[in-house]
Amino acid sequence: MNAKAGLSRRGLIKLMAVTGGGLSLGFHLQLGAKTAAASVELNAYIQVLADNRIIIAAKNPEIGQGVKTSLPMIVAEELDVDWQQVEVVQAAINEASYGPQFAGGSRSVAMNWDVLRQAGATAKAMLVQAAAQQWQVTTASCSTQAGRVLHSASGRSLSYGELATAAAQLPLPAADSLVLKSPQQYKLIGQRIGGVDNHALVTGQPLFGIDQTLPGMKYAVYVKCPARGGSVAHSNIAQVKQLAGVVDAFVLAGNGDVGQLLPGIAIIADSTWAAFSARKQLQVTWDESKAAKDDWQQQRSRALAISQQQGEALLTQHGDVAASLAKADKTLSAFYAYPFLAHAPLEPQNCSAIVKDGRCELWAPTQTPQYALGAVANTLGIEAKAVTVHQTRIGGGFGRRLMNDYCCEAAAIAQHSGLPIKLQWSREDDMAFDFYRPAGFHSLQAGLDKQGRIMAWDDHFITYTEDGKTPTRGAGLNSNEFPAPLIKHVRLSQTLFDTGIPCGWWRAPGSNGIAFAIQSFIHELAHAAGRDHLELLLELMSQPTRPAGEGAGQVLDTARAAAVIKLAAQKAGWGKKLPKGRAQGLAFHFSHSGYFAEVAELSVDDDKKIQLHKVTVAGDIGPIINMSGAENQVQGSVIDGYSTMAALAVDIKAGRVQESNYHQYPLLRMPSSPEVAVHFIQSNNPPTGVGEPALPPLAAAVCNALFTATGVRVRELPLSLAGFTV
Amino acid sequence: MTDFSLTINGKTHHLKDVPQDMPLLWLLRDQLNLVGSKYGCGGGYCGACTVHMDGMAIRSCSIPAAALVGRQITTIEGLAEGADLHPLQQAWIDHDVPQCGYCQAGQIMSAAALLNQQPKPSDSDIDQAMAGNLCRCGTYTRIKKAIHHAAEQLAYDATASKGGNS
Numbered sequence: 001m002n003a004k005a006g007l008s009r010r011g012l013i014k015l016m017a018v019t020g021g022g023l024s025l026g027f028h029l030q031l032g033a034k035t036a037a038a039s040v041e042l043n044a045y046i047q048v049l050a051d052n053r054i055i056i057a058a059k060n061p062e063i064g065q066g067v068k069t070s071l072p073m074i075v076a077e078e079l080d081v082d083w084q085q086v087e088v089v090q091a092a093i094n095e096a097s098y099g100p101q102f103a104g105g106s107r108s109v110a111m112n113w114d115v116l117r118q119a120g121a122t123a124k125a126m127l128v129q130a131a132a133q134q135w136q137v138t139t140a141s142c143s144t145q146a147g148r149v150l151h152s153a154s155g156r157s158l159s160y161g162e163l164a165t166a167a168a169q170l171p172l173p174a175a176d177s178l179v180l181k182s183p184q185q186y187k188l189i190g191q192r193i194g195g196v197d198n199h200a201l202v203t204g205q206p207l208f209g210i211d212q213t214l215p216g217m218k219y220a221v222y223v224k225c226p227a228r229g230g231s232v233a234h235s236n237i238a239q240v241k242q243l244a245g246v247v248d249a250f251v252l253a254g255n256g257d258v259g260q261l262l263p264g265i266a267i268i269a270d271s272t273w274a275a276f277s278a279r280k281q282l283q284v285t286w287d288e289s290k291a292a293k294d295d296w297q298q299q300r301s302r303a304l305a306i307s308q309q310q311g312e313a314l315l316t317q318h319g320d321v322a323a324s325l326a327k328a329d330k331t332l333s334a335f336y337a338y339p340f341l342a343h344a345p346l347e348p349q350n351c352s353a354i355v356k357d358g359r360c361e362l363w364a365p366t367q368t369p370q371y372a373l374g375a376v377a378n379t380l381g382i383e384a385k386a387v388t389v390h391q392t393r394i395g396g397g398f399g400r401r402l403m404n405d406y407c408c409e410a411a412a413i414a415q416h417s418g419l420p421i422k423l424q425w426s427r428e429d430d431m432a433f434d435f436y437r438p439a440g441f442h443s444l445q446a447g448l449d450k451q452g453r454i455m456a457w458d459d460h461f462i463t464y465t466e467d468g469k470t471p472t473r474g475a476g477l478n479s480n481e482f483p484a485p486l487i488k489h490v491r492l493s494q495t496l497f498d499t500g501i502p503c504g505w506w507r508a509p510g511s512n513g514i515a516f517a518i519q520s521f522i523h524e525l526a527h528a529a530g531r532d533h534l535e536l537l538l539e540l541m542s543q544p545t546r547p548a549g550e551g552a553g554q555v556l557d558t559a560r561a562a563a564v565i566k567l568a569a570q571k572a573g574w575g576k577k578l579p580k581g582r583a584q585g586l587a588f589h590f591s592h593s594g595y596f597a598e599v600a601e602l603s604v605d606d607d608k609k610i611q612l613h614k615v616t617v618a619g620d621i622g623p624i625i626n627m628s629g630a631e632n633q634v635q636g637s638v639i640d641g642y643s644t645m646a647a648l649a650v651d652i653k654a655g656r657v658q659e660s661n662y663h664q665y666p667l668l669r670m671p672s673s674p675e676v677a678v679h680f681i682q683s684n685n686p687p688t689g690v691g692e693p694a695l696p697p698l699a700a701a702v703c704n705a706l707f708t709a710t711g712v713r714v715r716e717l718p719l720s721l722a723g724f725t726v
Numbered sequence: 727m728t729d730f731s732l733t734i735n736g737k738t739h740h741l742k743d744v745p746q747d748m749p750l751l752w753l754l755r756d757q758l759n760l761v762g763s764k765y766g767c768g769g770g771y772c773g774a775c776t777v778h779m780d781g782m783a784i785r786s787c788s789i790p791a792a793a794l795v796g797r798q799i800t801t802i803e804g805l806a807e808g809a810d811l812h813p814l815q816q817a818w819i820d821h822d823v824p825q826c827g828y829c830q831a832g833q834i835m836s837a838a839a840l841l842n843q844q845p846k847p848s849d850s851d852i853d854q855a856m857a858g859n860l861c862r863c864g865t866y867t868r869i870k871k872a873i874h875h876a877a878e879q880l881a882y883d884a885t886a887s888k889g890g891n892s
Contacts, residue, residue: 064826064863194822201827202815202834204762204802211761219756244727245745272765273745273752346766346774346828346862395764395828396862427767628822632865636825639864662771662860671853673866 040164042123044097045075045116052147052161054081057091059112061103061367062197063397064636065691066629069196071112073625077188078120078181081147081160088196093369093389103367103394104402104505106592106689109625113687121178129173130166131158183623190682192628197393207393209365212352214420218247221275222409222423223282224264226432227655228501230291231263235284240267243281245274248417258502259435260379260408268417272424292500292655299439299497300337303462307335307443311460311493315551316479319489324456328447331456332528336444336517337716339649341437341506342430342657344665347395349425351410355380355418360387360411365394367401379408380415387411398640399474399505403435428660435504436650436657438464438475442517447489452529453539456489459518464503465496472499474509478553481514482590483522485546485556500655507640508692511591516645516717519587519700524713533586533704534569538562556590560620563681564588565597567618571679572599579603582613585705587697594693595620598638600674600701604709608724612642612674612702619678619694622685634694635676641698643668646726647718672726730795734758735804741791750786750794751775754801762802762831766860773859776832776839777801783839785858802831805838813879814838817872825863833859837873845884846877 039049047055056075062068072088091098099115124144131149132139135156143150150157160167183189200207225231232251240249247268254263265284269275325331352363360380366372369389377384394401410423425433440463447456463475471477477494484490506512522540526533541562548555565588569575572584581603588597599616615638624630647666651658659665703714706724714722727743732753739758749768754760754777763786766774770785777786778800786801805812811819814834824830833856840847840855847855852873861869 062826064824066825192822194819195824195827197827198819198822198824201824201830202802202811202818203806204760204831206761208764208828210765213759271748271752271756273748273756276768277745277747344862346764346772346826346860348765394826396826398862424765427769632822632825632868635867636864639866640862643864661769662767663769667860667862668864669858669860670856670866670870673864676867 040168042126042164042168043119045119046079046123048160048164050161052085052159053087054079054085054147054160055087055089058088059091059098060101060108061369061391061394062090063103063367063394063401065103065108065633066195066626067103067108069193070625070629071108071116072196073188073193074113074116075120077186078117079124080144083188083193085147090391093391095370101370103397104399106594106692108689110593110686110688117180118175118178121180122173123167125173125178126167126170127160127163129170130163134158134166190624190627193626194628208347208395209352209363209392210347210350210395210424212363212392212422214352214354214422217352217420217422218268218270219272219275220266220268220410220413220421220423221279221426222264222266222413223279223284224262224433225286225288225291227286227288227291228433229258229262230286230288232265233285233287235265235282237265237282240278240282243278245270246278247419249278250416252412252416255379259403259405260375261405261412266413266416268413268419268421275424276426288655294499294501294652294655296340296439296652302497303337303441304335306462306495307441307460309460311462311495313494315477315492315494316484316549317491319456321456321458321489321491324489325445325447325458328455329450330448330528331445332448332524333443333445334521334524334715336442336520338440338513338516339717340439340501340652341644341648342434342650342659342665343398343400343504343506344430344662344667345396345398345400348427348430349406350423351407352420352422353410353414354420355411355415358382358386360414361390362388362407362411363390363392364407365392365401366404366407367394367397368404372404372407375404375408376411379412398507399509400434402505405433427662431659431661431665432657435473435502437506437512438472438503440475440513444517444521446521446525448525448529452531452536454483454487454525457484457487458491460493460495462495462497464499466499466502468498471496472503474505475503476510477514479551480546480548480553480555482518482556483540485548486540486543486558501652508591508695511589511696515587515589515591515696516699516703519589519697520703520715523585523700523704523707527707532575534565534574537565537586537588541565554593560595560683561588561590564595564618564620567679567681568597568599568616571618571677572601572616574599581709583705583709585701585703585708587700587704589693589696591696592693593621593688594690596694596697598697598701600698600705602702602705602709604706604724610706610719610724610726612726614675614677615698615701616677617679617694618681619690620681620683621690621693622687623682624680625687630680630690631678633690634678637692637694638676638698639668639673641695642674642702642726645699645702645717645719646672647720649718668726728792730792732791732794732799733797734760734799735801744791746792747790748792750777750789750791750799753791754786760801760803764828764831766829771860772829773836774829774832776835776859778835778839781839781842783836802835805834812838813876813883814841814872817876817879821868821872821875823865823868823872825865829859829861833861833869837869837876840873841877841880845880847873
């Protein structure tokens, strides 16, 4: 098995941050045929039609996080056009024109805020200049409104459509000459804007990867060893080729990279159903000598067995934990565990591909289309510049489609067969060949002084490695993970378990498990000290955070943290008298630059069935671009968090994932879904993303409420292990 | 392989050489290019493939197309009447329901079947009728609001048309 399937997520974001600046205006917006009518390109993001319609390119993949709407809103705001004039198109995948294009890390808004404002403001300045020249007036005497340049002194006005041709001839204005709007001038940013694809979605139009068709296209499946990394020893492929509807079947050896192409058998047929049917007749003997051997229950037992020891590697320490614990008024220790998880996006992996004359064209629902170029090129043995990726809408990402294995498979099958093909994974393929959220274990110990203050904090974190050296994707613990920078005596250590199961970034990587353990344990400490949880959290946040050292993540701003904690508590009525049987739980977490506090209110019946009545959320991600989209993300994050903590877990035996479909991986359904109230503090910080940071606090908020309601402390997820249902 | 005719969105399709066991979903998607009905699980667990058979919600991934001869099949592409969206489709837009949007055609078809049976559904009617449709993004809150909104719109339209006739 090979762990070099991609850059580390932190590496990826760093790289994109470095290459992300600068507006490229020398390249052209690449549009589909529908906008081939008379139009003028003002820059890579903006095209103006003669009838004053404005085409704006959405640069990043849309996975449901709303960027196909919110990023163009930023352009439209500075361009000063009416949203009704705007049509949004998906931008071509072209790094030279658009810089980094990806959906990950909740980074789209933060990385593109300045670039997109400049794109809009640059085009507006050119349109104003064109009008001023035509009227022979100063640009300062002109203004703009709803896609028109106005000269109020003379009462004249021209539409952008009338000015675009002249504007496009003008030199680009210097970036420092642009005057960007102040927040008070925003007409669009902060409003509730519906998703730009909503009409197409509710009428069933083809938008997704799975909906693509190519002339002469055939349908492919790719069958791999259920223990990750096994290869084909024998098969009845000759018989399969004879089946009705089957066009071809062949073995691919793979290229040794789990993120690209594993060994397997391709079956190509006249329809998806014919391919699925033929697959049922396929018999394969797998060579599992190099395959994964993982056993989840053994790993879980081993983690418990070593939990009392120190971790193999020290991540950070300050003060003297041992001495502080020895003289503490009270000490508490607890062992927290969470399982491997699948992403299970509703659209199973798929990709359509043509390989012809040394070139490859892909239609792919990928979160990292620019990485797909390199991965596919490497798989095919061609240059990256010979690969074109057409970005499709994506039926759920959650981090799964940061990996491009299914793109490489489609390309390899198209290359080998010489046919245009659509590769279609089954749901069972998706469950068996995910890049899973790594399981994790925290052996926590803390000491309280006589006043109930947390003086010492020790976390032995047990996590996974694929290369034997470093935590795998989404498996690390930052040296400044909360609350370490706020406690006097701290030790964070780590033990790595080897795994042959490829892991991946799952919505709010790291934080999605860490927050459950840490924010639950802090509630345990508050309870042990006889203190109000809210008061203890606010005490922690009343001090400035320590400067970050080596291995640190983003630095927590304790004032912003305190503000959202207070707001969530206030909006939820923290401390109020609740109806009999109801209890509230609180949790906070900082991740992906976002500050989120949540209060869960629930009751539990005698059969341990939980009813989660309401979750009150307070968040600070700076100014909100699209209020409707942001609220939707928070509501969805809470429901995703609840769904996951309630009953989701991936079990592994003999290197094989045991769950095969949604009946064994029971996502939350509507009757169990809570009411979610969302409150934002629109602080005066640069805007950041909201696809991830509202998820991590949820599990701890629910577990803390559950403890208050029942006295049962849940230290291992999912809740179903302790007999709870939702 | 078998030949038969199916009525889909009011149009009759004469189909040849269809595998006996081919589910309606793959006939719609691969042969008729009606791709609004989605493949999510193939086992009737997720509801992304929901269509109507004589006005009732069915999972098109789990019913052979050949078993539907003589039935009226409606897919998401046939829910609107021409350019006039079904009130549920309009409510989905008004409430900005979708995130990734992949499940939403199936959600709307289940909701439309519910409103056929129960024009004024309660919260628990909605929970019950929609429990077979998964939304991985968690848009349940907005789906429920949109269904109530569409039901009100349908009731208003019914009253208005009665008033118009009297």
